[in-house]
Amino acid sequence: MYSRKNITGFQAYLVGGCVRDLLLKRVPKDFDVITTASLEQLKKNIFRRSRIVGKRFPICLLKMRDSVIEISSFRTVANYGNRSEVVDYVAELNGSDVRDILRWKDSMRRDFTINGLFFNPMNCKIYDYVNGVCTVIPAHISFMEDPARILRGFRIAARLGFQFSSETSNAIRDFSSSINNIDKARLMMEMNYIMSYGAAAPSVRLLRKYGLLDILLPFQSAYLSEQMKGGSSDRHLMLMVSLLSYLMLLTPHLQKLLSNLDRLLSADRPCHSSLWLALLAFHSTLVIYPQDTLVIRAFAAVLYFGTWETTVKFLREEVGAEVPFAPETMGPSRTKLDCLKEQTSHLASLVNSSVDILTCPHDLEQSLARFSEPLQFSGVVVASNNDRKKLSAVFEGLASDLHSYDGRRGMRGIDYSSLKLGDLAEVRFVLGKVIMDTMYDKLPCESTEDEGAAADVAGGSLPPLSALF
Numbered sequence: 001m002y003s004r005k006n007i008t009g010f011q012a013y014l015v016g017g018c019v020r021d022l023l024l025k026r027v028p029k030d031f032d033v034i035t036t037a038s039l040e041q042l043k044k045n046i047f048r049r050s051r052i053v054g055k056r057f058p059i060c061l062l063k064m065r066d067s068v069i070e071i072s073s074f075r076t077v078a079n080y081g082n083r084s085e086v087v088d089y090v091a092e093l094n095g096s097d098v099r100d101i102l103r104w105k106d107s108m109r110r111d112f113t114i115n116g117l118f119f120n121p122m123n124c125k126i127y128d129y130v131n132g133v134c135t136v137i138p139a140h141i142s143f144m145e146d147p148a149r150i151l152r153g154f155r156i157a158a159r160l161g162f163q164f165s166s167e168t169s170n171a172i173r174d175f176s177s178s179i180n181n182i183d184k185a186r187l188m189m190e191m192n193y194i195m196s197y198g199a200a201a202p203s204v205r206l207l208r209k210y211g212l213l214d215i216l217l218p219f220q221s222a223y224l225s226e227q228m229k230g231g232s233s234d235r236h237l238m239l240m241v242s243l244l245s246y247l248m249l250l251t252p253h254l255q256k257l258l259s260n261l262d263r264l265l266s267a268d269r270p271c272h273s274s275l276w277l278a279l280l281a282f283h284s285t286l287v288i289y290p291q292d293t294l295v296i297r298a299f300a301a302v303l304y305f306g307t308w309e310t311t312v313k314f315l316r317e318e319v320g321a322e323v324p325f326a327p328e329t330m331g332p333s334r335t336k337l338d339c340l341k342e343q344t345s346h347l348a349s350l351v352n353s354s355v356d357i358l359t360c361p362h363d364l365e366q367s368l369a370r371f372s373e374p375l376q377f378s379g380v381v382v383a384s385n386n387d388r389k390k391l392s393a394v395f396e397g398l399a400s401d402l403h404s405y406d407g408r409r410g411m412r413g414i415d416y417s418s419l420k421l422g423d424l425a426e427v428r429f430v431l432g433k434v435i436m437d438t439m440y441d442k443l444p445c446e447s448t449e450d451e452g453a454a455a456d457v458a459g460g461s462l463p464p465l466s467a468l469f
Contacts, residue, residue: 010037019117027268033071139171147178151190158202195276198265201258215378222371260437272422274390285354298344303432306408348398359388
């Protein structure tokens with residue numbers, strides 16, 4: 001791609017987060033390119049199958065193999081509300097080094113200096129015109145122009161372990177309510193970046209610290225506030241934890257449902273949004289309807305193994321000690337096997353219904369009324385009606401006829417390509433794995449005849465799930 005651009009007389013650079021990640025020896029989530037060609041020249045003369053999108057800041061989308069590369073131009077007009085910023089600076093150069101000034105001017109428009117680096121792969125040079133890790137323009141102005149930059153900042157800080165400057169921290173608090181003004185599709189995209197790329201736990205910790213969890217995930221925020229106010233012990237927040245690991249703000253067990261999720265994901269191995277939404281729906285269900293631990297284990301096992309027959313065999317043979325789940329569970333019982341199937345199906349039905357808390361403003365507002373100090377509902381939900389359909393499909397079959405349910409995958413390990421696309425069997429498998437990893441200190445090393453799950457281990461033995469990946 002770079003050879004083709006330079007042959008035609010234009011310069012092209014890798015820019016932004018991909019350069020940052022490569023310097024930090026991390027795998028980039030994606031690659032952004034900027035070129036001295038105009039987008040029209042790019043499409044007409046170089047990449048004719050590309051397409052130009054975006055009104056506020058147009059970019060060219062180029063599909064190469066299985067990836068989509070975003071290409072921007074130094075010759076672009078960026079629209080910010082009532083003002084426009086012309087990014088064609090060639091007329092201003094007056095004998096200066098044209099390429100240096102083009103790169104410098106572009107770096108001055110970026111949200112954070114950590115995203116203002118340029119890399120020329122033709123000469124292996126990195127260009128840094130902003131020297132430091134902070135906001136390029138004053139944080140208040142930056143967040144006023146684009147509130148989504150707040151969420152982007154959380155994602156960068158959480159993933160790389162960075163801290164905000166005092167100026168940026170103050171600006172985040174001052175403009176936190178502006179999150180409500182972000183277009184719903186853009187908000188969902190930013191939330192998916194936060195939750196799907198292996199940094200959900202620290203990101204949620206930051207959202208809670210700055211009060212944005214109240215806006216984005218109010219049910220989970222209200223639940224956490226109520227549990228902490230009541231002086232919960234470490235075990236009390238168990239299920240939320242693996243879903244959203246909180247380090248300092250949440251108890252050690254609560255680090256397990258999101259940290260277990262994060263442990264399986266990374267920038268180059270993300271999940272589809274349906275996985276983390278299903279985890280949130282699962283946790284919400286247990287908050288409202290606490291379940292017997294055996295029922296939860298059966299629910300997770302059937303997701304993981306794919307058949308009820310193998311689930312029953314696993315439950316009969318397992319000798320690992322489950323982790324207590326108060327207050328989301330009611331403790332172990334001697335539930336008879338003939339009743340367990342019905343109760344597991346009922347739990348799947350309840351989880352399916354809890355999806356409405358994530359997709360329907362009315363249902364979310366009603367669910368908040370159950371807490372002693374309900375939050376003031378902002379009206380924001382993080383999932384769409386299309387997400388609702390996708391999530392319902394995840395639990396189809398489990399809520400009806402478990403005996404004939406067959407969700408076996410017949411492969412080894414996680415298929416990350418399928419998981420990224422939201423393949424139902426893959427989402428169910430990883431969902432079951434995260435829940436099981438959260439519930440058990442260790443799992444039995446017994447063999448199983450289930451082809452779908454046994455293929456995860458050479459020889460068909462079943463070690464602790466946490467050792468499989």
